[in-house]
Amino acid sequence: MGESRTPIKxxxxxxxxxxxxxxxxxxxxxxxxxxxxxxxxxxxxxxxxDVARDLLKKxxxxxxxxxxxxxxxxSQIKGVGPKKAVTLLAALxxxxxxxxxSLPSKLRISSSQLAYEALRSYLEDHDREHFLVAxxxxxxxxxxxxxxxxxxxxxxxxxxxxxxxxxxxxxxTGILVAHNHxxxxxxxxxxxxxxxxxxxxxxxxxxIRFLDHLIITANGYLSFREENLIED
Numbered sequence: 403m404g405e406s407r408t409p410i411k412x413x414x415x416x417x418x419x420x421x422x423x424x425x426x427x428x429x430x431x432x433x434x435x436x437x438x439x440x441x442x443x444x445x446x447x448x449x450x451x452d453v454a455r456d457l458l459k460k461x462x463x464x465x466x467x468x469x470x471x472x473x474x475x476x477s478q479i480k481g482v483g484p485k486k487a488v489t490l491l492a493a494l495x496x497x498x499x500x501x502x503x504s505l506p507s508k509l510r511i512s513s514s515q516l517a518y519e520a521l522r523s524y525l526e527d528h529d530r531e532h533f534l535v536a537x538x539x540x541x542x543x544x545x546x547x548x549x550x551x552x553x554x555x556x557x558x559x560x561x562x563x564x565x566x567x568x569x570x571x572x573x574x575t576g577i578l579v580a581h582n583h584x585x586x587x588x589x590x591x592x593x594x595x596x597x598x599x600x601x602x603x604x605x606x607x608x609x610i611r612f613l614d615h616l617i618i619t620a621n622g623y624l625s626f627r628e629e630n631l632i633e634d
Contacts (some may be wrong), residue, residue, distance in 0.1 A: 434458055440489050445481045453481035469494045469527035498523040511542045513578050514614055514625035517578055520544060525582035525618040531558035534582040535565050537574035546572045555584055558634050569610055576603055580616040588617055588624040597627055
């Protein structure tokens with residue numbers, strides 16, 4: 403009988419994902435081994451590790467691609483199902499939140515790169531367009547982040563009044579907005595440019611600084627300010 407059909411509990415201790423985790427630490431485990439721990443069990447034909455390997459192979463060995471899946475997507479895969487899908491996605495969401503928490507609590511947004519680092523975990527893994535607003539204080543420190551719209555694969559409709567209502571509610575002195583492009587294309591559409599012009603004008607009338615508008619993908623970002631698409 404091949405290894406793939408042998409229950410993990412019968413493997414040598416230093417080959418079992420859980421025992422290996424304890425003995426050598428998480429860094430010693432492959433992505434498939436870490437996923438196998440979350441899956442816990444496999445199928446009659448395959449171990450949890452085999453299912454994890456199949457899962458990674460299906461999604462090009464990309465944890466980022468897995469992060470963009472839904473419970474329904476994962477539930478369709480043999481050996482996963484709804485309960486395991488929830489466990490996997492919960493672990494991936496914790497990873498995103500850990501990334502946010504790793505940023506200094508009083509980080510000053512002094513560049514588009516810092517803005518991207520602060521907001522990327524909110525946007526890079528979505529398979530639909532999401533639009534968010536980050537509100538800052540006098541020191542350009544982010545004090546509140548909130549999604550204000552969710553759209554489809556290629557566009558999202560945003561009401562500027564919602565953005566400014568939040569800014570006034572939180573007594574913000576600066577506004578930073580961002581949205582994702584699930585397609586991965588780092589190019590501003592005419593709709594993106596028109597919305598940005600409305601937001602810049604509205605911020606000016608309220609004497610609120612408009613810091614930037616970012617388009618974020620899994621591979622990077624575009625800054626409207628760096629691309630000279632913002633006229634103060």
